[in-house]
Amino acid sequence: MVPLATDSRHSIESARRALAARLQAAGIEEPGLDARLLVGAAVELDLTAMVTQAARRLTPDEAARLEGYAQRRLAHEPVARILGAREFWGLPFRLSEATLVPRPDTETVVELALEIFREFRVSGRRPRIADIGTGSGAILLALLHEIPEAFGVGTDVSLTALNTARDNAATLGLSGRAAFVACSYAAALQGPFDLIVSNPPYIPSAEIPKLNIEVREHDPHLALDGGNDGYDAYRILIPQAAELLAAGGALIVEAGQGQARNIETLMGAAALSVDRPAKADLGGILRAVSARKMPP
């Protein structure tokens, strides 16, 4: 019998071990990591303090809070949803029910955008960045954090997501350089932009019921559904971006597995120049695809 993780006679360390065993027995993918994060949140200690206070006993309140978290994780709610927060690009992001949990793979889009940005110089004005379908603001705010002279705008059709992104900008001290606009893709934006980035919904509709439960039941459908073949968003936003880019500016988008080549074709059809190979994520999937608007 797996011991209850959340008995208040547990120390922090034994609660962590017991919860990890319980999650493992239930087939949760990363039981050790999840147990550490949930215990840390329940006792409100960071990793270092958890180690130095490993032998301290849980209070009854902490034990009850931890049991609540445990039940939710055992029902396959992702840790980021339980905690309402997730780190992206080393920065803290709050989440809401309308925002996708930002994924480590999406950091590939930020990396490629920075590589491209560092190759060109914007003279006579502030560099301008647009993030289409900004969600929590993850990509835009990571870029503004890295490019202190830039101004950026994020769009979304979800007002709740835009409020979350705005709150994240404030927490990160970026409100003065970030604006958030409700519109479909880039419809309300006026150029020129030096970088346009997007991680749009790209899952083919029929694939959504086959995604794992953590994603299909906890990420917003609007953030996932890319239409019949997964390319609906790209077909709209790539031509919009081609209009809005400054000469020499770049569009960088996230691609789902196996989508990079078709996205490059759409970029070429919008008169953008695909002048560098797509960038792979840590799993080897071509994840970030870019194209430039060539000067006339």
Ligand SMILES: C[S@@+](CC[C@H](N)C(=O)[O-])C[C@H]1O[C@@H](n2cnc3c(N)ncnc32)[C@H](O)[C@@H]1O
């Ligand atoms: C895959 S999520 C990406 C969120 C965030 N950029 C990230 O990488 O974590 C796609 C986002 O596009 C938004 N979205 C869906 N349809 C849209 C549309 N027609 N116009 C603008 N945004 C849209 C969703 O609300 C969601 O926030």
